[in-house]
Amino acid sequence: MTHKIAILGASGYTGAELVRLIAQHPNLEIVALSAERKAGMTMAQVFPHLRHMTLPSLCKISEIDFSEVDLCFCALPHKTSQEVIRDLPKSLKIVDLSADFRLRDAAEYEKWYGNSHAALEQQGEAVYGLTEFYREDIRNARLVAGTGCNAATGQFVLRPLIAAGVIDLDNIILDLICAVSGAGRSLKENLLHAELSEGYNAYAVGGTHRHLGEFDQEFSKIAGRPVQVQFTPHLVPANRGILATTYVRGDAQEIYDALCAAYADEPFIEMLPFGEAPSTHHVRGSNFCHIGVTADRIAGRAIVIGALDNLTKGSSGQALQNANLMLGEPETQGLMMAPLFP
Amino acid sequence: MTHKIAILGASGYTGAELVRLIAQHPNLEIVALSAERKAGMTMAQVFPHLRHMTLPSLCKISEIDFSEVDLCFCALPHKTSQEVIRDLPKSLKIVDLSADFRLRDAAEYEKWYGNSHAALEQQGEAVYGLTEFYREDIRNARLVAGTGCNAATGQFVLRPLIAAGVIDLDNIILDLICAVSGAGRSLKENLLHAELSEGYNAYAVGGTHRHLGEFDQEFSKIAGRPVQVQFTPHLVPANRGILATTYVRGDAQEIYDALCAAYADEPFIEMLPFGEAPSTHHVRGSNFCHIGVTADRIAGRAIVIGALDNLTKGSSGQALQNANLMLGEPETQGLMMAPLFP
Amino acid sequence: MTHKIAILGASGYTGAELVRLIAQHPNLEIVALSAERKAGMTMAQVFPHLRHMTLPSLCKISEIDFSEVDLCFCALPHKTSQEVIRDLPKSLKIVDLSADFRLRDAAEYEKWYGNSHAALEQQGEAVYGLTEFYREDIRNARLVAGTGCNAATGQFVLRPLIAAGVIDLDNIILDLICAVSGAGRSLKENLLHAELSEGYNAYAVGGTHRHLGEFDQEFSKIAGRPVQVQFTPHLVPANRGILATTYVRGDAQEIYDALCAAYADEPFIEMLPFGEAPSTHHVRGSNFCHIGVTADRIAGRAIVIGALDNLTKGSSGQALQNANLMLGEPETQGLMMAPLFP
Amino acid sequence: MTHKIAILGASGYTGAELVRLIAQHPNLEIVALSAERKAGMTMAQVFPHLRHMTLPSLCKISEIDFSEVDLCFCALPHKTSQEVIRDLPKSLKIVDLSADFRLRDAAEYEKWYGNSHAALEQQGEAVYGLTEFYREDIRNARLVAGTGCNAATGQFVLRPLIAAGVIDLDNIILDLICAVSGAGRSLKENLLHAELSEGYNAYAVGGTHRHLGEFDQEFSKIAGRPVQVQFTPHLVPANRGILATTYVRGDAQEIYDALCAAYADEPFIEMLPFGEAPSTHHVRGSNFCHIGVTADRIAGRAIVIGALDNLTKGSSGQALQNANLMLGEPETQGLMMAPLFP
CATH class of the missing domain: 3.40.50.720 (NAD(P)-binding Rossmann-like Domain)
Structure with missing residues (x-):
């Protein structure tokens, strides 16, 4: 049909x-x-x-x-x-x-x-x-x-962790690297090839990016109490891709297990082996999201990274x-x- | 099956x-x-x-x-x-x-x-x-x-013109711009991002590129007499794509008609409207080849340009x-x- | 002072x-x-x-x-x-x-x-x-x-050859690859990073680029008779640089000698060893122009290539x-x- | 002399x-x-x-x-x-x-x-x-x-803050974005243009990057007690530049003042107006380091960002x-x- x-x-x-x-x-x-x-x-x-x-x-x-x-x-x-x-x-x-x-x-x-x-x-x-x-x-x-494309990436990384109660809700930092197609086809000086290629910068620093509205809504709903994350997006010279490097507090293995459990049957979410980090190179043009978990050298802290193609x-x-x-x-x-x- | x-x-x-x-x-x-x-x-x-x-x-x-x-x-x-x-x-x-x-x-x-x-x-x-x-x-x-990927691009542009007898066989210049994946995964200094991005150059200048063997073989076979083209490839900072800008002598409209006739039923060869030029941007990751024909301001000369993805x-x-x-x-x-x- | x-x-x-x-x-x-x-x-x-x-x-x-x-x-x-x-x-x-x-x-x-x-x-x-x-x-x-930046590049390559009478004036092709800063800070879709990076194309094909006015004026003046060149610019994903690949007819060694003689005392024009090709990588941000000459495999033809930084x-x-x-x-x-x- | x-x-x-x-x-x-x-x-x-x-x-x-x-x-x-x-x-x-x-x-x-x-x-x-x-x-x-180039960037941002006692020493995250020339001219697959351009990823995640040795040594010396930071470098498709996005706890204005005081007479360190974020675009090829401070929406947290050219x-x-x-x-x-x- x-x-x-x-x-x-x-x-x-x-x-x-x-x-x-x-x-x-x-x-x-x-x-x-x-x-x-x-x-x-x-x-x-x-x-x-x-x-x-x-x-x-x-x-x-x-x-x-x-x-x-x-x-x-x-x-x-x-x-x-x-x-x-x-x-x-x-x-x-x-x-x-x-x-x-x-x-x-x-x-x-x-x-x-x-x-x-x-x-x-x-x-x-x-x-x-x-x-x-x-x-x-x-x-x-x-x-x-x-x-939102940033909101999707951040949520894929964090939702199962909040739901499983394996991370400290008051110490979540979402550091994102975003490709330029997320800004759409709008004509702005900083989106010109001459101004964007070969360099990079953070923008909407300090909690002013609109996708925070989605994070606040969804994370607070899952947690059953207000949750606020820190969120800094960066713009780099690439066309497709979002990489979310997330700093959380909790046991890295528990965090990994919570993600593996949440995504065991999902056709588009791929968990990497523990300790590996994903790359936007490996999802370009596809509907897949790759997620990796690494323990930090400081006990009780972990880095969880997600990668997807913002347009797909x-x-x-x-x-x-x-x-x-x-x-x-x-x-x-x-x-x-x-x-x-x- | x-x-x-x-x-x-x-x-x-x-x-x-x-x-x-x-x-x-x-x-x-x-x-x-x-x-x-x-x-x-x-x-x-x-x-x-x-x-x-x-x-x-x-x-x-x-x-x-x-x-x-x-x-x-x-x-x-x-x-x-x-x-x-x-x-x-x-x-x-x-x-x-x-x-x-x-x-x-x-x-x-x-x-x-x-x-x-x-x-x-x-x-x-x-x-x-x-x-x-x-x-x-x-x-x-x-x-x-x-x-060869360059050889394919050049032939898509030139074979129907040689076969139809609409161009001067002794005045053919194939000026190619090639992306870096054509060089494969080999570890060479000039293929490093730091050395390739932000600049470009010709290589194998003067008729030394191996794909000339294919051009010589195929064009001479079609023409029924030896045909030698000039061929200069250029390497630019992009990963996929070959753009063949071909300088030929003949009537631009006849040239266009010969190409349209040759490719009328081909599923992967797209003729652009007369006077338009193709771009590798528009074939990336696909099996299509786009071809455009433009008359030069000098009577009796035409520029025929083909674009395809070298890896596809x-x-x-x-x-x-x-x-x-x-x-x-x-x-x-x-x-x-x-x-x-x- | x-x-x-x-x-x-x-x-x-x-x-x-x-x-x-x-x-x-x-x-x-x-x-x-x-x-x-x-x-x-x-x-x-x-x-x-x-x-x-x-x-x-x-x-x-x-x-x-x-x-x-x-x-x-x-x-x-x-x-x-x-x-x-x-x-x-x-x-x-x-x-x-x-x-x-x-x-x-x-x-x-x-x-x-x-x-x-x-x-x-x-x-x-x-x-x-x-x-x-x-x-x-x-x-x-x-x-x-x-x-014009393109006009400068083409003239550095061709003026001494026309002046010395070592090339055929009716068979000159100027094939240029240009970086995007030449288009200035203007807001156009095709200058956006998302549209320019990772691909390339010819533009102003067939003799419509305005810098032809300069070529016509200057080359005809030197030659003492009308000279028209073919000129195709290409836009590639880089910010600075013009590479002029010039197809001429004449003896490659005579061509090389004419250029070496013309530029012997010039502080900013560098002649490469015979047979080498310049790269825009090597002039970025500088006031230098590099020029190389190679003989084609077809007798009586040569390729002369010039490279400079369009903004400098x-x-x-x-x-x-x-x-x-x-x-x-x-x-x-x-x-x-x-x-x-x- | x-x-x-x-x-x-x-x-x-x-x-x-x-x-x-x-x-x-x-x-x-x-x-x-x-x-x-x-x-x-x-x-x-x-x-x-x-x-x-x-x-x-x-x-x-x-x-x-x-x-x-x-x-x-x-x-x-x-x-x-x-x-x-x-x-x-x-x-x-x-x-x-x-x-x-x-x-x-x-x-x-x-x-x-x-x-x-x-x-x-x-x-x-x-x-x-x-x-x-x-x-x-x-x-x-x-x-x-x-x-180390990463070590320099992180220290320019953090040293005056540790010295002035205006940040919490147990909650420092250094999130870096690095250009590829920092890896030198070594021939590795992931440094090839075809593999690096158009994508990005974190590496040495979890506290394994060697520049941590410098951070530990210097920050602990200034603080007079052991200080360990979290540090995640990312590799992006650009040739020059390091951007250090630093997450710290303290009063943003005090932090800004400490940096301004420390660098008031420095010829190469430029403090941006409060609330602005630097870009590696603006230091390329130079010996300058730009630093910006922004308060986060969460009280008591600030983001301090530094940018410099890793090769210069x-x-x-x-x-x-x-x-x-x-x-x-x-x-x-x-x-x-x-x-x-x-």
């Missing part, structure tokens, strides 16, 4: 990544691709790497007949997404890749994003899209909110994984491609 | 790329992976990006039971390959990725490679593996010699395409994945 | 590069830095790598007292530059880094740049700034027009070299720093 | 960097360059970027007449260095860039480096080369031990700074060049 798919915001990186992934999926058919400012263009003009595919031309959202769509991916900018989704048919299955429906609490949303939410009804309805932890809810959801497992791959659940497809359908190395 | 596959030389880049591609193929099963110096190790230890796959451990060639193998890919170094293939079962289907069986003439082989050929019988039997031009021969071949269409993808033909599989099986961008 | 220097357009890459170079110059003092849209900001805010220097804050051009300026570098965008320079004091020494005064013929200017020239008087007065070939004119000039020798370094001449300073003052490698 | 300089181990990156820096120094003359395996070659053959300089050819150490040398830089591999220095004239001024004389305690040396020290006498004599903190000792030293301030620039002191030259001589950006 073929499911009819629309992608809103198809001229950005996550939109293009969705098309790349769906190209490998036997049961999904793309029937509509929107991009307001590029409406009328072909996908090959906007993304020449998709030239070989037969795809609908880009259109405006208003031109889409949603009655013929089984599931709609929204890869629109934050804030725009909530306004668009608010006005879509109430019965349409939606996987949103923006930040708009990740936070359940309207006040928290406003605190981190600076504006009041324009689609409170849908916000209440949305299911948080971290598949491995919300699988059953997602299966029955109408609207799934894709997680961190965003569009996660979105397709969720869509598979929502459509009754096998969860891994279209997602088992091996990473690209070198 | 499942075909049993062995890969000799699985610890190099083309070996790993074969595994990546075969992972997407529904009817191939890898039963043996060899790597003499790394025998005993798992593939995950040598290539952690393949960690999620269930694969045989690396072994020595002597440990493989070839009676259980339907087709063998040889991704061994030049010169080693001929010695190994000479001693393999005479009935075994083989796709060789080395340079050892590309040149039909033993003297030409010795001229370009500096040693006498150790497997003359197999050299006589081998079919040149440029699928789009030797398709029927490959279908019936036992031993197929994969082309230039090497392991071509090898799988050929194996599909030899095994009676659909030619595109396992090869239609979209490029990775960004 | 200290010369007082103003830099107009100090918020771009060539402006910053001028500051970097002048920092090493014992006799130049920067008294004014303009940037219309960033007026009021400090240089450290715009270019934190210059944080350690004591520099005037950015201002508007209208705020500069030019009576206190000995020499003014104009690093403004094309077209803006001519309008600004037209209205500057008629006695002020100026080195312009834009394209506005490179072409002597107003019709040629309009043909390549698409607009009529707004400062015809100054256009007539300007001296072409390729130091090695216009040294005496520059010494006495009031207004010097810095060359191709632009701001050339500008300072010219300013030194105009101010009576030693020509190499502030410019002998070694390249940065790795 | 001209000082005569020898560089042992001139075929590595730190050797080449010394030559680059000395090229700008008015009072140093290079009289000998050694490289055992490349003896007889010219520097231009080994490092073509130094082609324009007049330099002695590479020789064996045994060929150097040290009676004509005023100061000798040793840029030899660890372990080799101690054996060579042991046998050099006892009166020769030496700046060693290896790890061999950094640790004062022979047992600590053996613990971290795995072999017993072969030059105990010199080990006892050596002065630790972190200029800003050992300036007077260095001025009078015969043998100075250059610090982290190694060869530091070495020249020390040599200046030992030779009675101004400390900043030859070292004030601005960073290269972009």
